[in-house]
Amino acid sequence: MTERTFNADSVPVLALGYRFQWEPAQDCYVLLYPEGMVKLNPAAGEILKRVSEKKQTVGELIAELKAAFNGADLDDDVYQFLEEAHDNDWIRAE
Amino acid sequence: MTTTGSEQNKAPGSTGGEMGLNARNNIRQPLWLLAELTYACPLQCPYCSNPMDFANIKSELTTEEWINVFKQARAMGATQLGLSGGEPLARPDIIELIQEARNLGFYTNLITSGIGLDASKAQAFKDAGLDHIQVSFQASSEDLNNLIAGTDAFQHKIEMAKAVKAAGYPMVLCFVTHRQNIDQIEDILDLAINLDADYVELATTQYYGWAMHNRDQLLPMKEQLERAEAIAHRYQEEQKGNMKIYYVVPDYYEERPKACMNGWGNVFLTVTPDGTALPCHAARDLPGMELPNVRDLSIREIWEDSNDFNRFRGFDWMKEPCRSCDERFKDFGGCRCQAYMLTGDPAMADPVCSKSPDHHLILEAIERGREEAAKPAQEAKPLVFRNPKNSKEICGS
Numbered sequence: 442m443t444e445r446t447f448n449a450d451s452v453p454v455l456a457l458g459y460r461f462q463w464e465p466a467q468d469c470y471v472l473l474y475p476e477g478m479v480k481l482n483p484a485a486g487e488i489l490k491r492v493s494e495k496k497q498t499v500g501e502l503i504a505e506l507k508a509a510f511n512g513a514d515l516d517d518d519v520y521q522f523l524e525e526a527h528d529n530d531w532i533r534a535e
Numbered sequence: 536m537t538t539t540g541s542e543q544n545k546a547p548g549s550t551g552g553e554m555g556l557n558a559r560n561n562i563r564q565p566l567w568l569l570a571e572l573t574y575a576c577p578l579q580c581p582y583c584s585n586p587m588d589f590a591n592i593k594s595e596l597t598t599e600e601w602i603n604v605f606k607q608a609r610a611m612g613a614t615q616l617g618l619s620g621g622e623p624l625a626r627p628d629i630i631e632l633i634q635e636a637r638n639l640g641f642y643t644n645l646i647t648s649g650i651g652l653d654a655s656k657a658q659a660f661k662d663a664g665l666d667h668i669q670v671s672f673q674a675s676s677e678d679l680n681n682l683i684a685g686t687d688a689f690q691h692k693i694e695m696a697k698a699v700k701a702a703g704y705p706m707v708l709c710f711v712t713h714r715q716n717i718d719q720i721e722d723i724l725d726l727a728i729n730l731d732a733d734y735v736e737l738a739t740t741q742y743y744g745w746a747m748h749n750r751d752q753l754l755p756m757k758e759q760l761e762r763a764e765a766i767a768h769r770y771q772e773e774q775k776g777n778m779k780i781y782y783v784v785p786d787y788y789e790e791r792p793k794a795c796m797n798g799w800g801n802v803f804l805t806v807t808p809d810g811t812a813l814p815c816h817a818a819r820d821l822p823g824m825e826l827p828n829v830r831d832l833s834i835r836e837i838w839e840d841s842n843d844f845n846r847f848r849g850f851d852w853m854k855e856p857c858r859s860c861d862e863r864f865k866d867f868g869g870c871r872c873q874a875y876m877l878t879g880d881p882a883m884a885d886p887v888c889s890k891s892p893d894h895h896l897i898l899e900a901i902e903r904g905r906e907e908a909a910k911p912a913q914e915a916k917p918l919v920f921r922n923p924k925n926s927k928e929i930c931g932s
Contacts, residue, residue: 471614
């Protein structure tokens with residue numbers, strides 16, 4: 442396990458050149474970057490939607506997701522996805 | 536981009552399986568629209584991917600016609616738009632095209648030599664919504680760069696790479712490598728580091744059109760590639776998390792062909808300056824193409840119904856050894872244009888494949904390049920530069 446980039450106080454932001462949007466033709470959220478595209482599954486889409494919409498801490502982001510999804514226990518999933526997204530250079534921590 | 540051999544979707548990502556299939560006839564939607572806005576270009580690179588007869592192709596699409604193409608492709612689900620050429624900045628309406636494309640939701644990529652760009656334009660394009668500018672270099676030294684480009688461009692390119700970064704874009708540099716510049720790979724990467732680049736694409740010359748004409752002068756030798764690859768990998772490690780380096784091996788040195796265009800008529804759509812729609816930018820030269828034009832047909836008709844786009848879709852068109860090969864789902868039999876250029880039949884296996892009965896053609900081309908490289912400079916064949924004069928001389932007018 443490599444060192445973790447994110448904690449409750451870090452602010453995840455999209456990396457330079459990355460754009461997040463809904464794609465009706467794909468029926469999913471996507472991440473667009475120079476000459477490429479990543480199709481996101483629904484969970485990844487919900488997280489990155491909140492990363493791209495406004496600057497907030499991981500703690501705030503998780504609270505927002507919990508409110509939207511009936512208090513589900515999703516802390517670990519969010520951290521795991523953020524680390525993965527960071528390893529892929531999709532996001533960085535501010 | 537048109538000279539690079541990069542993939543359309545570099546990261547596989549968190550995908551939910553086979554999305555985007557058209558249920559009716561198993562045709563996917565186009566994801567990539569390459570808009571070759573013009574064949575005009577101030578450079579004369581001898582490996583240019585434009586057709587050799589470009590000088591005879593007149594009648595560029597108008598602003599309205601291009602916007603109509605963008606709208607149709609976007610409605611079908613295309614997300615990536617490459618604004619290319621020639622030199623796309625030679626179009627006086629470039630800013631309007633960027634703005635329309637961005638408003639439609641495209642990720643907009645400007646593929647430029649940097650000639651015609653200045654700091655205020657880089658900023659104006661940003662304000663219009665441009666997502667990404669890729670600046671191409673021909674080499675890392677002024678002399679070689681200008682020799683290959685056929686014009687005095689190097690210092691300006693350096694300035695433009697800096698201007699792109701200053702305007703808030705990621706800095707994406709593309710170097711097209713070949714025998715005459717690949718030994719400079721360390722200098723190339725050091726230049727990219729000094730410029731604080733975010734991405735460097737060490738693309739390989741693709742041997743079509745002008746590059747095919749100049750192949751004996753451009754094809755690198757095996758020992759050059761081995762050295763370059765080792766250096767590229769070392770820099771990849773050193774620059775991890777800082778600068779992303781894509782290194783592409785020329786397919787002539789592979790045992791299996793590239794998955795050209797990710798499959799014919801699968802994700803990629805090129806529209807040329809005169810409105811011809813092609814499954815790849817080199818396909819114009821294949822025999823028996825009907826060359827549908829966006830002035831006559833909708834993008835949907837062209838993509839779904841035209842003979843050109845259906846010709847090599849799927850696997851039924853294949854001959855042996857591809858037809859019964861397990862790897863056909865991965866590489867689609869390689870490149871149709873390369874198969875045609877080398878064997879005379881576009882339905883043959885790409886001769887790059889070591890299973891192809893024509894693989895010796897690749898080995899012989901490598902050998903000819905080596906013989907040519909060993910000649911003293913005054914006996915070597917000169918490079919033929921991509922310009923209107925040579926185009927007309929070679930192809931007639």
